[in-house]
Amino acid sequence: MSHPLFGPELAQMLAxxxxxxxxxxxxxxxxxxxxxxxxxxxSPDQVxxxxxxxxxxxxxxxxxxxxxxxxxxxAEKARPQMxxxxxxxxxxxxxxxMRRLPGRVVERVMRFVDEADRKDIATLFxxxxxxxxxxxxxxxxxxxxxxxxxxxxxxxRAQAPDRETIYYVYVLADAARRADGSLAPRRLLGVIxxxxxxxxxxHALVRELMETDLVTLRYSEDAEAVAKLFARYDFIAAxxxxxxxxxxxxxxxxxxxxxxxxxxxxxxQRQGAVGPIAGDYLDAGFWAVWKSRxxxxxxxxxxxxxxxxxxxxxxxxxxxLVFLSVFLPLCISVGGNAGSQASTLVTRALALEQITVxxxxxxFRRELLMAAAxxxxxxxxxxxxxxxxxxxxxxxxxxxEQFWHLAWAVTLAVMGIxxxxxxxxxxxxxxxxxxxxxxxxMSSPFIATLSDVLGIIIYFNIARLFFF
Amino acid sequence: MSHPLFGPELAQMLAxxxxxxxxxxxxxxxxxxxxxxxxxxxSPDQVxxxxxxxxxxxxxxxxxxxxxxxxxxxAEKARPQMxxxxxxxxxxxxxxxMRRLPGRVVERVMRFVDEADRKDIATLFxxxxxxxxxxxxxxxxxxxxxxxxxxxxxxxRAQAPDRETIYYVYVLADAARRADGSLAPRRLLGVIxxxxxxxxxxHALVRELMETDLVTLRYSEDAEAVAKLFARYDFIAAxxxxxxxxxxxxxxxxxxxxxxxxxxxxxxQRQGAVGPIAGDYLDAGFWAVWKSRxxxxxxxxxxxxxxxxxxxxxxxxxxxLVFLSVFLPLCISVGGNAGSQASTLVTRALALEQITVxxxxxxFRRELLMAAAxxxxxxxxxxxxxxxxxxxxxxxxxxxEQFWHLAWAVTLAVMGIxxxxxxxxxxxxxxxxxxxxxxxxMSSPFIATLSDVLGIIIYFNIARLFFF
Numbered sequence: 049m050s051h052p053l054f055g056p057e058l059a060q061m062l063a064x065x066x067x068x069x070x071x072x073x074x075x076x077x078x079x080x081x082x083x084x085x086x087x088x089x090x091s092p093d094q095v096x097x098x099x100x101x102x103x104x105x106x107x108x109x110x111x112x113x114x115x116x117x118x119x120x121x122x123a124e125k126a127r128p129q130m131x132x133x134x135x136x137x138x139x140x141x142x143x144x145x146m147r148r149l150p151g152r153v154v155e156r157v158m159r160f161v162d163e164a165d166r167k168d169i170a171t172l173f174x175x176x177x178x179x180x181x182x183x184x185x186x187x188x189x190x191x192x193x194x195x196x197x198x199x200x201x202x203x204x205r206a207q208a209p210d211r212e213t214i215y216y217v218y219v220l221a222d223a224a225r226r227a228d229g230s231l232a233p234r235r236l237l238g239v240i241x242x243x244x245x246x247x248x249x250x251h252a253l254v255r256e257l258m259e260t261d262l263v264t265l266r267y268s269e270d271a272e273a274v275a276k277l278f279a280r281y282d283f284i285a286a287x288x289x290x291x292x293x294x295x296x297x298x299x300x301x302x303x304x305x306x307x308x309x310x311x312x313x314x315x316x317q318r319q320g321a322v323g324p325i326a327g328d329y330l331d332a333g334f335w336a337v338w339k340s341r342x343x344x345x346x347x348x349x350x351x352x353x354x355x356x357x358x359x360x361x362x363x364x365x366x367x368x369l370v371f372l373s374v375f376l377p378l379c380i381s382v383g384g385n386a387g388s389q390a391s392t393l394v395t396r397a398l399a400l401e402q403i404t405v406x407x408x409x410x411x412f413r414r415e416l417l418m419a420a421a422x423x424x425x426x427x428x429x430x431x432x433x434x435x436x437x438x439x440x441x442x443x444x445x446x447x448x449e450q451f452w453h454l455a456w457a458v459t460l461a462v463m464g465i466x467x468x469x470x471x472x473x474x475x476x477x478x479x480x481x482x483x484x485x486x487x488x489x490m491s492s493p494f495i496a497t498l499s500d501v502l503g504i505i506i507y508f509n510i511a512r513l514f515f516f
Numbered sequence: 517m518s519h520p521l522f523g524p525e526l527a528q529m530l531a532x533x534x535x536x537x538x539x540x541x542x543x544x545x546x547x548x549x550x551x552x553x554x555x556x557x558x559s560p561d562q563v564x565x566x567x568x569x570x571x572x573x574x575x576x577x578x579x580x581x582x583x584x585x586x587x588x589x590x591a592e593k594a595r596p597q598m599x600x601x602x603x604x605x606x607x608x609x610x611x612x613x614m615r616r617l618p619g620r621v622v623e624r625v626m627r628f629v630d631e632a633d634r635k636d637i638a639t640l641f642x643x644x645x646x647x648x649x650x651x652x653x654x655x656x657x658x659x660x661x662x663x664x665x666x667x668x669x670x671x672x673r674a675q676a677p678d679r680e681t682i683y684y685v686y687v688l689a690d691a692a693r694r695a696d697g698s699l700a701p702r703r704l705l706g707v708i709x710x711x712x713x714x715x716x717x718x719h720a721l722v723r724e725l726m727e728t729d730l731v732t733l734r735y736s737e738d739a740e741a742v743a744k745l746f747a748r749y750d751f752i753a754a755x756x757x758x759x760x761x762x763x764x765x766x767x768x769x770x771x772x773x774x775x776x777x778x779x780x781x782x783x784x785q786r787q788g789a790v791g792p793i794a795g796d797y798l799d800a801g802f803w804a805v806w807k808s809r810x811x812x813x814x815x816x817x818x819x820x821x822x823x824x825x826x827x828x829x830x831x832x833x834x835x836x837l838v839f840l841s842v843f844l845p846l847c848i849s850v851g852g853n854a855g856s857q858a859s860t861l862v863t864r865a866l867a868l869e870q871i872t873v874x875x876x877x878x879x880f881r882r883e884l885l886m887a888a889a890x891x892x893x894x895x896x897x898x899x900x901x902x903x904x905x906x907x908x909x910x911x912x913x914x915x916x917e918q919f920w921h922l923a924w925a926v927t928l929a930v931m932g933i934x935x936x937x938x939x940x941x942x943x944x945x946x947x948x949x950x951x952x953x954x955x956x957x958m959s960s961p962f963i964a965t966l967s968d969v970l971g972i973i974i975y976f977n978i979a980r981l982f983f984f
Contacts, residue, residue, distance in 0.1 A: 076729060077729050078727075078729055078731060078749060080748050080749045081729070201714065204714065205714055205715060208711050208714060208715050209715065214711055214714075215683050215710070215711075215752075242683070242710060242714075243676050243682055243683075246669065246672065246673055246676060246682075246710075247673060247676050247677065261544060261545050261546055261549070263546060275773075278770075278773060279773050279774075279777065280548050281546060281548045282768075282769075282770035284683075284752060284769065300750075301750075301752065301769045302746075302750035304773065305743075305746060305747050305772065305773070305776060306747075308773060308776050308777060308780070309747065309776060309780075309868070311780075312776070312777075312779075312780030312783065312784075313864055313868070315780065315784060316780075316783060316784060316787060316860055316864050317860055317861070317864070319784060319787060319788065319860070320787065320856050320857055320859070320860025320861070321853060321856060321857055321860075322857045322860055322861060325861070328865065328870040329861055329862065329864075329865035329870050329871055329879075330865070330870065330871060330875070330878060330879075330882070334882075334885070334886070334889075337861075337886065338886060338889050338890065341857050341886070341890055342889070342890055342893045342894075344853075344857070345850070345853055345854060345857065345890055345893070345894060345934070346893060346894065346897055348849070348850075348853045349846075349849075349850060349853075349894055349897055349898075349930075350897065352845070352846050352849045352850075353846060353901060353905055355845040355846050355849070356842055356843060356846055356905065356906075356907060357907055359841065359842040359843075359844075359845060360842050360907040360909050360910060363838060363839070363842065363909055363910075366834075366838050366841055366842075367838045370831060370834050370835045370838070371831070373827065373834055373841040373844070374824055374827040374828050374831065374834075375824060375827075376827075376841070376844070376845070377820070377823040377826075377827060377844070377845075377848060377968055377972065378817070378820050378821060378823050378824055380845060381816070381817075381820045381823070381964065381968060382813070382816075382817060384852070384964075385789060385812075385813055385816045385817075385964070386813060388788050388789060389788055389789055389790045389809050389812070389813065391788070392784055392785055392787070392788025392789075392790055393785070393788070393790060393793070393797055393805075394797065396781055396784050396785070396797075397796065397797035397798070400777075400781070402796040402797050402798065403797055403798060407798070410798060411797075411798075414798070414802075417802070418802070418805065418806060418809070421802075421806050421810070422806065422809055422810055422813055425806075425810045425813070425814060426810075426813060426814065426817055429814055429817055429818065430817075433821060437821055437824065439824060439825055439828040441828050441831055442828060442831075462817075466813070496849065496852075496853070500845055500849060504845065
């Protein structure tokens with residue numbers, strides 16, 4: 049799938065000014081493949097040089113597949129070509145590009161763009177990042193409902209070259225004006241797939257063929273709504289509408305994958321207490337990453353200071369039986385591990401809507417049983433450990449008759465801490481969700497702290513039972 | 517988007533035997549919507565009753581959207597209807613269903629299926645779960661290359677009702693026989709989109725129009741390859757071939773979303789040390805989940821036993837200065853947190869191929885600077901803490917002239933442990949990947965253990981500098 053051999057070949061064609069070769073290269077391969085070959089060390093000027101031999105539509109396709117950073121560098125050259133290229137790009141991709149360019153570059157580039165495209169870019173530019181509006185494209189195929197299937201196919205033939213997809217065609221009402229005299233977006237009446245158009249009798253009217261049970265997105269919804277809708281219905285595209293069902297644009301299947309990947313990354317980062325970090329690992333700004341990591345690390349540090357007070361309460365015990373502290377790190381780690389397991393499962397189940405806050409009692413019952421079963425397993429391991437792995441220095445200090453006191457104290461503490469950790473880990477995400485917080489974001493720090501403090505308290509109280 | 521009102525309405529139509537109403541319900545709404553309404557508390561028999569009023573093709577569409585558990589319950593009734601329904605289902609969905617049914621039910625159901633479909637199901641059944649083969653469907657549209665665009669559209673019109681998608685059409689060679697006389701899959705010559713067919717001159721030959729720079733998947737590849745390919749090329753479908761470029765089936769865009777979601781869940785679970793757990797949180801088998809959680813919890817417990825030996829080495833210090841153990845949980849938690857941040861970022865960057873093992877030096881340099889910057893921040897917080905939050909019981913035991921010894925010991929330990937944690941967290945995933953392991957799976961346990969042990973060692977060695 050990767051084409052490591054194109055690099056030298058391309059460099060040679062560039063050096064030799066082999067126009068026919070470069071055109072052939074751009075036109076015969078998939079634009080994604082061309083883009084990948086160009087991303088392997090060529091300068092923005094060289095990339096311009098290579099693609100300028102292809103048709104403007106091919107240039108636009110290849111450009112769309114280049115990494116954002118390279119797109120920005122190329123746009124900064126602001127050749128007149130850029131205007132033509134923008135007019136052939138997908139409307140959502142070019143709006144994304146404009147969002148990434150510095151203001152002065154946008155101004156320079158816009159000079160080469162004709163008015164209709166300028167207006168379209170300005171419209172898409174308005175939508176807030178992270179919303180459905182920012183994902184959508186305006187180059188959808190549309191028809192009036194009053195024509196026949198045969199006429200519809202003819203009209204699509206004319207629209208096809210400029211549309212992101214023609215496989216779903218949107219049937220729109222006549223244009224209407226708002227109270228203030230401006231044109232409102234045309235109202236969405238129905239949708240018909242190209243497959244159904246091709247299957248339909250030639251003279252059937254589109255408005256009789258179209259699907260009117262419409263599934264739509266609102267431009268202001270969170271981009272996450274797109275992922276949910278596409279996961280549920282197996283759409284290639286979905287229409288985005290305003291309050292009056294006016295069609296604003298469409299979101300296509302390829303944007304959904306990006307949303308799902310981005311959200312998975314964010315969830316992983318939240319769970320790892322990093323806070324969502326935009327961009328590639330090596331490209332992300334050092335201080336932006338520092339801020340996010342330092343914030344969470346600092347918050348966890350401050351919360352975890354409670355362990356100092358918890359420990360201080362048991363100083364008497366520590367003084368009398370120093371060997372107790374030897375087993376402490378092991379015991380409290382159990383709580384953190386059991387807690388992070390439970391919170392991972394519950395948080396993900398909430399995100400995928402497999403459970404809701406109302407299921408708390410079912411979750412509690414299940415985790416109670418699970419925690420008990422896990423504690424039983426760890427308890428067995430812990431008893432085993434007492435035999436085979438108690439350091440001689442400890443054995444020397446524990447009188448023979450107290451050896452089993454120590455073994456049982458540690459074992460019972462491990463079991464209690466495991467149960468406490470698992471239950472806190474399972475219940476806290478539900479509690480956070482219930483009070484309106486984001487469980488993915490807020491679970492880990494609180495569970496880490498709570499399970500450490502609970503661990504210390506349980507450990508010393510059980511030790512007291514055996515030794516004091 | 518959800519339709520809570522359909523439930524009572526449906527129950528009433530069922531009770532009243534309102535055949536026309538039930539047909540209208542099934543036929544006018546999106547099959548996903550119908551399936552969702554039926555999943556709200558109706559028995560398998562009732563679901564059969566509702567959908568049996570619709571056309572067999574609609575029944576198949578609704579059935580495909582029902583949750584797997586309900587599909588299995590319905591199939592176990594094995595009505596003769598099931599055979600018809602299977603013949604109209606997507607080929608990948610029905611193969612999935614067969615995979616989930618108990619053997620005896622498969623046998624019973626197969627009696628109602630005609631021979632061509634039986635063969636097709638058996639073929640798809642063969643591919644190992646988790647491979648590209650298990651995702652693919654055999655109901656693709658195909659044509660010979662020797663016909664014209666107009667003839668092609670006519671042929672597609674005939675194929676359309678039975679194909680998962682007709683938007684990509686595969687151009688195949690004539691059938692050929694293997695050495696043993698059996699028919700080999702037809703060789704894939706090219707692909708053409710319906711859009712291009714519609715745009716083409718009526719008399720142009722398909723083989724002159726088709727794209728021959730083919731991007732294909734191998735049936736034996738990991739399903740992950742599908743996600744990568746679709747993320748790179750914005751395909752609606754991709755062809756799956758055998759060693760001789762014989763076309764076996766296609767994978768469609770809707771399957772890709774499922775793969776990406778499933779992998780995100782698995783990655784989150786691995787990071788939370790749960791090990792991938794199949795199925796919904798509340799539906800997953802108790803003992804299967806126990807096994808996975810107990811395994812990781814047990815492994816972590818055993819690994820973390822090393823902390824006992826680490827602690828035992830510093831018993832002398834603990835005995836002399838009991839208050840040292842009071843600050844220990846706080847200090848070692850810093851290492852775990854800094855480590856999990858770094859490993860989250862590096863592991864995800866590896867998974868998304870933003871970095872490779874060869875970038876280890878760049879990662880090391882970046883994390884070294886980052887760790888130093890994070891340690892500086894935590895150090896400041898730690899000095900601050902010494903003033904405002906040192907328990908009185910500790911103050912009573914630390915002679916005035918030693919207060920700053922303690923403050924600096926804790927602060928330097930926090931800083932050292934933070935740096936050690938971050939560097940271990942960043943480097944370990946790369947090391948695991950380098951030796952051929954799965955960083956997502958194996959990072960967390962080792963980082964947790966390593967950072968605890970390093971934390972103990974760093975803490976006591978720095979304390980020694982100040983107090984002994």
